[in-house]
Amino acid sequence: MDKINIKTLARELNLSTSTVSRAFNGATDISQQTKERILSVARERNYLPNHYASNLRDKKTQTLAVIVPEIANDFFAQAINGIEDVARTHGFYILLYRTDDNFDREVAFVNYLNNGKVDGIIMSVSGEGNDHRYLKTLEQKKVPVVFFDRVYEDIEAAKVTTNDYKSSFAATQHLIEKGCKRIACLVINKTISIGKTRTQGYIDALKRHQIPFDERLIIDCSVNDKENVELLKNRLSQLKPDGVFSSVQRLAFATYQAAYELKLNIPKKLKLISFSSLQITPLLNPPMSTITQPAYQMGVEAAKLLFETLENKDIDNRKKHVVLNSSLFIRKSSE
Amino acid sequence: MDKINIKTLARELNLSTSTVSRAFNGATDISQQTKERILSVARERNYLPNHYASNLRDKKTQTLAVIVPEIANDFFAQAINGIEDVARTHGFYILLYRTDDNFDREVAFVNYLNNGKVDGIIMSVSGEGNDHRYLKTLEQKKVPVVFFDRVYEDIEAAKVTTNDYKSSFAATQHLIEKGCKRIACLVINKTISIGKTRTQGYIDALKRHQIPFDERLIIDCSVNDKENVELLKNRLSQLKPDGVFSSVQRLAFATYQAAYELKLNIPKKLKLISFSSLQITPLLNPPMSTITQPAYQMGVEAAKLLFETLENKDIDNRKKHVVLNSSLFIRKSSE
DNA sequence: TTGTACGCGTTATCAT
DNA sequence: ATGATAACGCGTACAA
Numbered sequence: 001m002d003k004i005n006i007k008t009l010a011r012e013l014n015l016s017t018s019t020v021s022r023a024f025n026g027a028t029d030i031s032q033q034t035k036e037r038i039l040s041v042a043r044e045r046n047y048l049p050n051h052y053a054s055n056l057r058d059k060k061t062q063t064l065a066v067i068v069p070e071i072a073n074d075f076f077a078q079a080i081n082g083i084e085d086v087a088r089t090h091g092f093y094i095l096l097y098r099t100d101d102n103f104d105r106e107v108a109f110v111n112y113l114n115n116g117k118v119d120g121i122i123m124s125v126s127g128e129g130n131d132h133r134y135l136k137t138l139e140q141k142k143v144p145v146v147f148f149d150r151v152y153e154d155i156e157a158a159k160v161t162t163n164d165y166k167s168s169f170a171a172t173q174h175l176i177e178k179g180c181k182r183i184a185c186l187v188i189n190k191t192i193s194i195g196k197t198r199t200q201g202y203i204d205a206l207k208r209h210q211i212p213f214d215e216r217l218i219i220d221c222s223v224n225d226k227e228n229v230e231l232l233k234n235r236l237s238q239l240k241p242d243g244v245f246s247s248v249q250r251l252a253f254a255t256y257q258a259a260y261e262l263k264l265n266i267p268k269k270l271k272l273i274s275f276s277s278l279q280i281t282p283l284l285n286p287p288m289s290t291i292t293q294p295a296y297q298m299g300v301e302a303a304k305l306l307f308e309t310l311e312n313k314d315i316d317n318r319k320k321h322v323v324l325n326s327s328l329f330i331r332k333s334s335e
Numbered sequence: 336m337d338k339i340n341i342k343t344l345a346r347e348l349n350l351s352t353s354t355v356s357r358a359f360n361g362a363t364d365i366s367q368q369t370k371e372r373i374l375s376v377a378r379e380r381n382y383l384p385n386h387y388a389s390n391l392r393d394k395k396t397q398t399l400a401v402i403v404p405e406i407a408n409d410f411f412a413q414a415i416n417g418i419e420d421v422a423r424t425h426g427f428y429i430l431l432y433r434t435d436d437n438f439d440r441e442v443a444f445v446n447y448l449n450n451g452k453v454d455g456i457i458m459s460v461s462g463e464g465n466d467h468r469y470l471k472t473l474e475q476k477k478v479p480v481v482f483f484d485r486v487y488e489d490i491e492a493a494k495v496t497t498n499d500y501k502s503s504f505a506a507t508q509h510l511i512e513k514g515c516k517r518i519a520c521l522v523i524n525k526t527i528s529i530g531k532t533r534t535q536g537y538i539d540a541l542k543r544h545q546i547p548f549d550e551r552l553i554i555d556c557s558v559n560d561k562e563n564v565e566l567l568k569n570r571l572s573q574l575k576p577d578g579v580f581s582s583v584q585r586l587a588f589a590t591y592q593a594a595y596e597l598k599l600n601i602p603k604k605l606k607l608i609s610f611s612s613l614q615i616t617p618l619l620n621p622p623m624s625t626i627t628q629p630a631y632q633m634g635v636e637a638a639k640l641l642f643e644t645l646e647n648k649d650i651d652n653r654k655k656h657v658v659l660n661s662s663l664f665i666r667k668s669s670e
Numbered sequence: 671t672t673g674t675a676c677g678c679g680t681t682a683t684c685a686t
Numbered sequence: 687a688t689g690a691t692a693a694c695g696c697g698t699a700c701a702a
Contacts, residue, residue: 017674056391056696284615340678
């Protein structure tokens with residue numbers, strides 16, 4: 001029941017600590033025989049090298065921080081899966097942090113990481129705040145950062161995004177082709193990276209098809225689902241749009257709910273298309289047309305970029321920007 | 336650009352490392368004045384105590400491991416949110432690991448944690464395998480474990496579950512009351528904790544209502560959605576059940592899909608109720624009747640149990656078993 | 671092939 | 687209120 005560490009184990013084996021250490025680190029300068037003897041006794045005595053002590057020496061944590069606005073969100077859940085799968089093949093583990101779109105939390109957590117806590121960071125930012133100095137200090141500490149989906153343009157770091165502008169343009173155009181004349185654009189924050197780009201795609205598609213632009217049709221929503229349903233019920237009855245382009249999945253569901261309560265038939269009275277990574281959209285009533293991002297693949301690419309710099313310090317990926325394509329799935333909600 | 340640590344910082348301040356250390360650890364035996372001076376320079380020079388060095392001394396990691404079968408799953412995503420919220424209030428962080436229901440991964444990860452890597456573990460088990468010795472060794476190392484939802488009965492550890500038996504019984508009974516005579520029971524693994532309990536509730540409800548039991552109606556599915564749809568199409572046409580009790584969310588969706596492809600109307604030809612934590616079930620076609628577990632709350636309770644033992648080593652929670660109630664939501668799919 | 675000894679960055683203990 | 691120092695457990699340079 002005595003504490004077991006490399007020293008006690010070495011004593012039990014009548015060996016030095018260095019030899020024991022070697023047995024665990026794939027060293028070559030150790031006889032196969034002693035190595036096996038060590039490992040066998042170690043297993044028996046239930047010994048494993050202390051990760052924190054090793055890290056203190058090596059400055060290698062084998063750990064990645066993943067920072068996302070939400071977890072209970074199909075897009076991020078799938079992206080995390082992608083990150084995890086790549087991390088796994090590299091023997092890395094994941095420290096997960098959720099910001100709830102709260103900028104202060106993001107800052108606090110990044111600062112916390114700013115001391116060798118992890119080898120790298122993959123994040124999708126909250127999009128709030130303007131002062132991104134807290135991220136710059138990571139650079140000094142040589143902690144590589146990769147952004148995915150939601151990025152800060154003013155920070156030089158590797159980025160993985162989808163072609164949101166093009167998809168938004170295409171989705172809006174699709175609604176226009178289906179006969180919509182008054183299309184609402186639902187956003188959560190039209191000033192941050194994705195909200196901005198997606199709104200722009202919407203605006204430009206209208207312009208291209210000479211549909212008059214009505215500022216009021218860009219509807220700013222919140223992260224509170226109940227509030228959104230009320231807001232949308234209000235706007236839908238007042239502004240009477242015949243189409244909805246939703247830049248975020250949750251707003252599409254709020255629209256479904258609002259339309260249901262207003263007895264507004266989708267797609268007859270209101271056609272809808274939305275960004276969404278939900279895997280069961282076809283089971284909805286009606287099946288929802290979606291712009292679907294390759295969430296899993298984005299996670300994979302982000303992790304790959306990170307490991308490239310991690311494993312080859314010469315590579316500077318900070319100017320790399322991987323752009324993946326989303327897919328348009330047209331279903332009943334916009335037919 | 337020189338390395339910054341407590342030593343260099345102390346030198347710059349003309350102080351000793353002890354004093355600097357005190358400034359960061361809420362010590363009382365330090366003058367407010369020097370403390371402020373230290374913290375100010377630290378901020379300026381971007382110094383933060385090294386977490387790994389601190390841990391090496393203290394044996395406190397401020398980190399929790401959370402092990403789940405899946406992440407892209409509404410139940411687990413919400414449970415993780417609950418765990419994270421509690422962890423956050425205690426200043427703890429989360430090391431997340433997904434097993435994909437793979438027993439070997441579960442064993443490998445738990446073994447990896449077996450060296451002071453984290454202060455505690457919250458897990459929902461894969462349910463595979465019989466040899467749970469790898470968990471026993473955690474006990475020796477005093478790493479507390481809390482199970483939630485999917486537990487190993489033979490391991491003495493704190494547990495948080497829902498009353499699955501009762502809910503399953505009630506759900507099956509509900510179908511019977513709606514007139515179903517041949518009710519299928521969909522499970523993924525009828526031998527593990529939750530599969531077993533939920534199946535038993537189903538069986539007992541049949542018995543109670545003197546509905547003949549047909550072994551073939553207990554349908555063993557897999558984690559592969561496509562396979563499940565095929566399997567279910569096959570079984571639904573052959574066995575012609577008039578009701579489905581699905582013990583897992585994903586199997587309900589596979590049933591929706593299969594029924595759709597077979598042009599089998601839900602609920603007219605087939606009534607369905609399922610365990611599910613999906614938040615938009617009312618938007619499905621048809622809206623799905625569910626047994627909904629308090630996922631978020633389960634995460635909260637699990638974390639609370641863990642912190643109880645963590646913060647008071649005298650408390651032995653290993654015999655505690657918190658049972659929460661699920662809620663039955665009856666919607667169109669079973670009306 | 672194996673052993674010795676130092677240092678990684680921190681904090682607790684003991685001194686001043 | 688502040689400083690000196692040992693110890694946490696490990697890996698590596700160097701010695702043998």
